[in-house]
Amino acid sequence: MNLWQKAACAFLLVVVCAAAAANWLAPTGYAKQDREAISAEPSRAHWLGTDELGRDRFARVLYGTRISLFLAPAAALLSTLMAALIGGLSGYLGGIWAKGAMAVTDLFMSLPWLFLLITARALMPLNVSPLFSVVVTFLLLGLLGWSAAARVLCTAAGSLRSSDFVRQARASGVRGARLFWIHVLPNLKPVLFAQFWISIPVFILTEANLGVLGLGVSEPMPSWGSLLRELEGLVSIGEEPWKFASLVLLVLVVMSFQLLLARQEEIAF
Amino acid sequence: MKRTRARTLAAAVIALNLFTTHVLAQSGGELRFCLRMEPKTFDPLKVEDEASAAIRYLTGGTLVRINRQTQELEPELALAWKVSKDGRQINFRLRSGVVFSDGTPFSAADVAYTVQQLMDPGLHSPTGDAFRSGTGGVETKVISPTQISIIFPAPVAELDRLFDQVAILSQHSPKRELAVLGPFMLADYKPGASVLLKRNPNYWKTDERGRKLPYLDSIQMDIQPNRDVEMLRFKRGELDLINSLDSEYFDKLESTSPQVAHDAGPSLDSEQLWFNEVAKAPIPDYKKAWFRSADFRRAISEAINREDLSRIVYHGHAQPAAGPFSPSNKFWFNGKLKPLAYDSDAALKALQGAGFRLENGTLKDKAGNAVVFSIITNAGSKPRERMAVLIQDDLQKIGIHVNVVTLDFPSLIERMTQSFDYEAIILGLTNVDLDPNGEMNVWLSSAENHQWNPQQKTPETTWEAEIDRLMRTQASAIDPRKRKEAFDRVQEIVVEEEPFIFLINKNSLSAVSTRVHGAVPVILSPQTFWNAERLTVSQ
Numbered sequence: 001m002n003l004w005q006k007a008a009c010a011f012l013l014v015v016v017c018a019a020a021a022a023n024w025l026a027p028t029g030y031a032k033q034d035r036e037a038i039s040a041e042p043s044r045a046h047w048l049g050t051d052e053l054g055r056d057r058f059a060r061v062l063y064g065t066r067i068s069l070f071l072a073p074a075a076a077l078l079s080t081l082m083a084a085l086i087g088g089l090s091g092y093l094g095g096i097w098a099k100g101a102m103a104v105t106d107l108f109m110s111l112p113w114l115f116l117l118i119t120a121r122a123l124m125p126l127n128v129s130p131l132f133s134v135v136v137t138f139l140l141l142g143l144l145g146w147s148a149a150a151r152v153l154c155t156a157a158g159s160l161r162s163s164d165f166v167r168q169a170r171a172s173g174v175r176g177a178r179l180f181w182i183h184v185l186p187n188l189k190p191v192l193f194a195q196f197w198i199s200i201p202v203f204i205l206t207e208a209n210l211g212v213l214g215l216g217v218s219e220p221m222p223s224w225g226s227l228l229r230e231l232e233g234l235v236s237i238g239e240e241p242w243k244f245a246s247l248v249l250l251v252l253v254v255m256s257f258q259l260l261l262a263r264q265e266e267i268a269f
Numbered sequence: 270m271k272r273t274r275a276r277t278l279a280a281a282v283i284a285l286n287l288f289t290t291h292v293l294a295q296s297g298g299e300l301r302f303c304l305r306m307e308p309k310t311f312d313p314l315k316v317e318d319e320a321s322a323a324i325r326y327l328t329g330g331t332l333v334r335i336n337r338q339t340q341e342l343e344p345e346l347a348l349a350w351k352v353s354k355d356g357r358q359i360n361f362r363l364r365s366g367v368v369f370s371d372g373t374p375f376s377a378a379d380v381a382y383t384v385q386q387l388m389d390p391g392l393h394s395p396t397g398d399a400f401r402s403g404t405g406g407v408e409t410k411v412i413s414p415t416q417i418s419i420i421f422p423a424p425v426a427e428l429d430r431l432f433d434q435v436a437i438l439s440q441h442s443p444k445r446e447l448a449v450l451g452p453f454m455l456a457d458y459k460p461g462a463s464v465l466l467k468r469n470p471n472y473w474k475t476d477e478r479g480r481k482l483p484y485l486d487s488i489q490m491d492i493q494p495n496r497d498v499e500m501l502r503f504k505r506g507e508l509d510l511i512n513s514l515d516s517e518y519f520d521k522l523e524s525t526s527p528q529v530a531h532d533a534g535p536s537l538d539s540e541q542l543w544f545n546e547v548a549k550a551p552i553p554d555y556k557k558a559w560f561r562s563a564d565f566r567r568a569i570s571e572a573i574n575r576e577d578l579s580r581i582v583y584h585g586h587a588q589p590a591a592g593p594f595s596p597s598n599k600f601w602f603n604g605k606l607k608p609l610a611y612d613s614d615a616a617l618k619a620l621q622g623a624g625f626r627l628e629n630g631t632l633k634d635k636a637g638n639a640v641v642f643s644i645i646t647n648a649g650s651k652p653r654e655r656m657a658v659l660i661q662d663d664l665q666k667i668g669i670h671v672n673v674v675t676l677d678f679p680s681l682i683e684r685m686t687q688s689f690d691y692e693a694i695i696l697g698l699t700n701v702d703l704d705p706n707g708e709m710n711v712w713l714s715s716a717e718n719h720q721w722n723p724q725q726k727t728p729e730t731t732w733e734a735e736i737d738r739l740m741r742t743q744a745s746a747i748d749p750r751k752r753k754e755a756f757d758r759v760q761e762i763v764v765e766e767e768p769f770i771f772l773i774n775k776n777s778l779s780a781v782s783t784r785v786h787g788a789v790p791v792i793l794s795p796q797t798f799w800n801a802e803r804l805t806v807s808q
Contacts, residue, residue: 033662038581053581053658122680126643126691127672219658219673232497232651 008256015253019066026059031220041242048242051230055220061246064222068204069253071138076199078142080149084185084192087150091157092184101154108147116144117210130221137216141203149195156191160184197261201254208250224250297486298806300785300798302510303493303502308464311455312446313436314387317395320492322701323795327466327488329436330450330473332361332380333429337791337799340599340703342430346375346437346450346473356424356747359432363415367473369439369448377417381409382440384419396434399706400425402744426744426752427704452483452802464490474802483802509785509806510797514778515652516586522780529780531790531797535588535597536777537700540656541769542573542644542693546722548729550689555638560692564623566767570609572616572667573660579773582655586778590771592760593712597774597792598703601753603760617667632668641670642692645684648675653695656772660695685720694720695772701794705743705756712740712759721768732766 034054042049048057090101169183210216211225227246308320313329332347347361367375387397388407403423410418442448453466466488474482502508523530544560559565575589589608596602624635632640646653661671684691710716714725714733728734743755777792784807
């Protein structure tokens with residue numbers, strides 16, 4: 001791990017701790033409206049000022065980070081597991097299974113995901129709490145975002161299938177699921193980890209895209225996506241620089257994940 | 270002596286310079302602004318979108334014109350007119366010596382031709398629909414080249430004012446609808462990019478000094494749906510006007526260039542919240558019972574802080590709504606109505622009086638169901654989303670939990686008009702017409718746009734039956750006082766029953782560059798260029 005990777009790791013740790021401690025660091029909460037202090041500049045009471053409805057921006061950034069940063073890995077875990085199951089297993093079985101899985105993967109990758117997510121969001125029941133809506137949004141991301149990882153895993157499992165140690169295991173009488181669980185899956189671990197790390201920033205950005213369209217997490221709950229909407233129509237960077245806090249944080253977090261990802265790739269390949 | 274001569278010469282040069290500048294400012298120049306969508310048609314009889322309406326306004330010659338500033342009807346191609354007592358017939362006396370942009374002479378025969386085209390059922394003219402009050406054809410009698418009588422099969426309310434929208438076509442011109450009688454004519458159209466209008470050299474009108482109108486040489490309209498881009502181009506000086514500004518942009522512009530930002534006061538548009546009262550809607554029965562209760566709706570209305578909606582969401586560029594019509598509609602607004610004052614305590618008491626009770630900060634109905642409902646609005650509309658969040662917070666204070674959901678527009682419309690799978694909606698009503706007849710499709714219980722419970726076979730409530738009766742009365746009455754009386758009562762019933770909880774009336778905000786002279790932004794469309802023929806642009 002080089003210096004940059006260590007710094008990225010430390011930064012992510014600080015961000016995760018701050019997000020986890022949001023209740024203590026920002027006791028006013030993310031929804032409290034101070035209607036007499038709308039769009040206020042940074043002050044002692046509001047470190048990053050307030051938004052258009054008088055809500056503390058610092059609190060919203062912390063809680064938004066908690067949501068985006070904790071649920072994106074959960075969605076990434078789900079998609080990676082699905083990718084392992086579909087891609088890994090089909091690659092291990094090979095032949096028609098691998099071809100079938102790749103056809104399904106190609107189909108999934110060619111679908112216009114943003115529109116499908118918007119449609120899926122529109123089909124959801126209306127009367128759900130903001131927390132439920134955020135969980136469902138990330139669940140959808142997880143359930144729909146496995147295809148690229150499955151492709152990689154299918155190829156990796158395919159190459160393992162014809163490797164010497166798998167042949168030797170077969171010759172020793174190990175067959176079927178046992179062979180897959182004991183010999184193939186553990187060797188796919190580095191690839192799985194790499195895919196997991198890749199998925200996190202992708203899901204964070206997808207949620208941010210949905211949020212910018214006004215279709216992500218329900219109000220009053222914040223997420224990075226909904227916080228980024230504040231930047232719509234902003235004419236110059238110097239105008240209200242504190243509004244960029246969520247964007248800067250998003251960029252830094254994604255960069256940190258990318259740096260760590262490079263490390264995972266080194267381990268994987 | 271030499272000194273005096275030099276001074277005289279200098280004064281003459283300055284005077285000449287000022288004169289030249291003035292003349293340049295008073296004649297010529299190109300006005301530039303954006304259309305926010307592609308014009309769907311250049312046929313003035315088929316206009317139904319905003320962009321086409323703007324082009325019709327600038328190119329079409331009408332018999333009469335509603336002055337957008339005074340809201341009074343003024344003569345244009347017609348010198349005088351008279352509506353019969355039964356409201357079925359209108360007689361026009363026309364100007365003589367007027368010609369179309371291509372030189373074709375204008376006469377009463379052109380008016381007859383236009384009216385026949387307009388009322389042709391095969392054309393499906395949205396403008397013509399406003400004249401259709403009964404079955405049967407329209408009769409046109411050309412009495413002389415400057416006199417015409419038009420007879421409708423049934424009385425038409427405000428018959429003369431409806432002609433404000435009727436651009437006269439030439440019966441004989443080979444250029445068909447491109448031969449116009451308005452101040453400008455279509456010169457170039459690049460689909461998806463721009464529309465160019467040039468001065469009509471044959472326009473009949475002159476100013477007080479006898480100079481030919483319009484002053485402008487041309488109007489360049491770029492098709493630009495993106496408001497951010499429109500604003501940037503205005504700031505760069507590439508555009509001269511922005512017709513309808515968001516309050517956020519308006520404030521930014523006002524802070525840097527106050528002389529270009531114009532707030533003309535409350536517009537005719539309103540924003541409202543309504544509950545789903547459709548009997549077959551797929552929502553629980555106990556919720557239907559809340560939504561169909563006038564006590565519940567009134568209490569919700571009272572618990573919403575409209576002043577805050579105006580101040581916070583629209584930065585003060587909106588007024589709390591008093592009822593279905595904006596106070597800007599000078600004649601039709603019922604002056605007795607006042608915006609409902611915010612009083613959450615009174616709202617809670619009213620709900621308790623109706624059988625609701627507050628338990629551990631949650632409002633519950635008689636059966637113990639917690640009062641929870643969702644409000645949907647269209648994704649991407651920041652003002653509506655913000656209003657929904659403020660209302661969510663207001664209602665939380667009386668124990669009502671609101672879930673705010675933003676949906677893409679097609680999904681929202683599908684839920685609102687097809688599946689009725691929603692509980693409450695925040696949307697706006699855009700009024701382009703001053704007359705309540707333009708809202709028959711909203712207030713009649715059988716109407717499609719009777720949003721809280723549309724297309725009823727027979728009115729489901731006594732107050733809706735009463736509104737139906739009053740709307741039909743005002744539509745068929747000719748006496749404006751009787752019409753006003755009936756519509757005043759409609760407004761009162763709507764405020765008493767609150768099927769629509771009217772929230773605010775947005776102000777009409779616009780931007781006009783300092784290069785443009787003579788602009789007087791108003792609330793009626795087209796807000797900034799309603800007097801385009803008298804505008805000038807400095808070079």
